[in-house]
Amino acid sequence: MTGHFTAPAAALADQLPGWVTLLRAPNPGPMTLDGTNTWLLRAPGQEHAVVVDPGPADEEHLAAVAARGPIGLVLITHGHPDHTEGSPRLRDLLDGVPVRAADPAHTLGGEPLTTPGDSLGGPGLDIRLVPTPGHTGDSVCFVVAHGDERVVLTGDTILGRGTTVVAHPDGHLGDYLASLELLSTYRGIPALPGHGPALADCAAAAEFYLAHRRARLDQVRAAVAEGATTAAEVVAKVYADVDRSLWWAAEWSVRAQLEHLGRESGAGTAGLEQA
Template identity: 85%
Template sequence: MGGHVTGAAGALADELPGWVTLLRAPNPGPMTLDGTNTWVLRAPGAEHAVVVDPGPADDAHLAAIAAHGPVGFVLITHGHADHTAGAPRLSELLGGRHIRAADPAHTIGGAPLTEPGQHLGLEGLQIQLLTTPGHTADSVCFLVEHGDERVVLTGDTILGRGTTVVAHPDGHLGDYLTSLELLSTYRGIRALPGHGPALADCGAAAEFYLAHRRARLDQVRAAVAAGATTAPEVVARVYADVDRSLWWAAEWSVRAQLEYLGVEQP
């Protein structure tokens, strides 16, 4: 779910590894950018692939994913519908393959993803779970390695273009900043986001996001000091340059920012 900066979050990746395929869902919009990115990962010569984020319940998109089978299992970065609505049907199309997510509500067959650092390797791919709450409480990322190549699948924690919304009250800004600090350590590793283009450097993108969030916090502090007392009043001051049709989403982030700053909200 996108945010309020329109430029890229860092240098774009010049190419994807040969074992990575992008299937973009046909659900473009202000909050989904070009559409939800479904990633298919298969080590060279391997029989089974791993799918990350099935996307919406779009029959043609799900059929396109299934055409890349056989699939070992499906991973979910977080529970928003633009990433998960197609998961039950995809599991059926894949013959009942497990869907793995942090939230049991989005887990089908296998156990939920609850252990930081958990390894989920499959046929030449090393997959490590990175717990990265903040955008939502159940947000996770995946560090995937094949040979000497590594990528981080970032879901909506880092987008390829713009910034993401901290979806208050499920999302939490303190957790989000901690998650960005974790991702900032993955320097020089390509980021494969849930929306937008792939980025050349996950760590650099995380640093960009951290700087943006800190700047927004300074703006919110200034708005409160100037007399803004409610989230809508802060949005009107801080996000005046943002299309008003997106102010509802900005209000989520502002409520998270006010909570982080200890400002009581009506």
């Protein structure tokens, strides 16, 4: 049986490029780990930086980010509040710098992120958009290069510890598995997650996540075969080793798993999903 996984999915990164700075928000918790990671990217010798995920509306944190200015662009990995709530205030502190996200609702003063492979600018940096839906429908990653160095900013698609939830109904497991397959091609490139420590190899983490998700799917199939008739009953069987305070989040993933299995087999699972 696959147990609840809380360790890093790959080896930790020994060090990060000198042009990467982590500013962690003071919002630790079961879903945010040590807090939301706000990443600041500034190429050597360049004046303007790029910020990825402002984090929560914490004034001290946002002031610390703004103090690293000048900043020319703010990017968003996905629309959950622990990543975006601080965007309007940070934009004010930065005199109206554009904030760009896949979801227009979280885009301020710029264009939404739409086209895979788009170059998003950043002085001295090559920043490329990689749509990775699954955790949420609007989840994206960013591949950033400076010279021979590259990193992948993964938001909540890959975390620094443990595994992420598929936030059903916005998140979709089929999309998530496809996104992990895509991220498994970034061999030997560090992953900078939305929560937790940086990982040395994005591909290794993605491959671990794929194996873990497929094992969970097997467990869900078995639970249904054994007579589970609601998502909550599946959670009780499959996630018995998870603290009950997190079962609500596990139920998100179970609903996504049941939907995926229903599509896979052509059978309906509406009764299970809605129970």
